Amino acid sequence: MTTQAILDDIYATILSRKGGDPEASHTARLFHRGRAKIAQKVGEEAVETVIEAMAGTPEKLASESADLLYHLLVLWADAGVAPADVYAILAARQGTSGIEEKKSRKPA
Numbered sequence: 462m463t464t465q466a467i468l469d470d471i472y473a474t475i476l477s478r479k480g481g482d483p484e485a486s487h488t489a490r491l492f493h494r495g496r497a498k499i500a501q502k503v504g505e506e507a508v509e510t511v512i513e514a515m516a517g518t519p520e521k522l523a524s525e526s527a528d529l530l531y532h533l534l535v536l537w538a539d540a541g542v543a544p545a546d547v548y549a550i551l552a553a554r555q556g557t558s559g560i561e562e563k564k565s566r567k568p569a
């Protein structure tokens with residue numbers, strides 16, 4: 462399975478949990494608690510990822526990164542962003558310089 466297929470598969474599962482039983486599904490519980498809580502979880506997982514990058518092991522960093530990606534997918538699902546929307550942006554940036562991309566974001 463490709464990385465894209467794995468993310469798409471998890472995203473489909475996440476969408477299927479909308480309106481589900483918060484007692485039976487962690488994802489349904491997150492949707493039930495609302496976007497502010499989901500966003501908070503993304504922030505917490507991002508901090509934990511950074512901590513593992515600075516003071517942990519590659520294995521712990523990979524594990525925290527998986528938690529971060531999962532919670533980010535839940536945030537996208539709640540906010541109406543599909544993985545394909547993000548893939549399209551990443552694909553459009555491929556082959557361009559990061560410096561040029563940064564300049565193009567600045568207001569004229």
Ligand SMILES: N=c1c2ncn([C@@H]3O[C@H](COP(=O)(O)OP(=O)(O)OP(=O)(O)O)[C@@H](O)[C@H]3O)c2ncn1[C@@H]1O[C@H](COP(=O)(O)O)[C@@H](O)[C@H]1O
Pocket residue numbers: 471474475478485486487488489502527528531
């Ligand atoms: N990838 C994940 C995944 N990664 C992490 N987690 C859960 O995220 C939680 C993070 O732990 P925390 O202690 O931070 O969460 P918490 O207990 O809610 O803590 P608070 O929010 O109360 O602070 C754990 O319960 C993990 O099991 C995940 N839960 C689900 N998935 C995917 O989502 C699919 C659907 O899961 P369910 O919605 O639970 O059926 C699964 O098949 C997986 O593919």
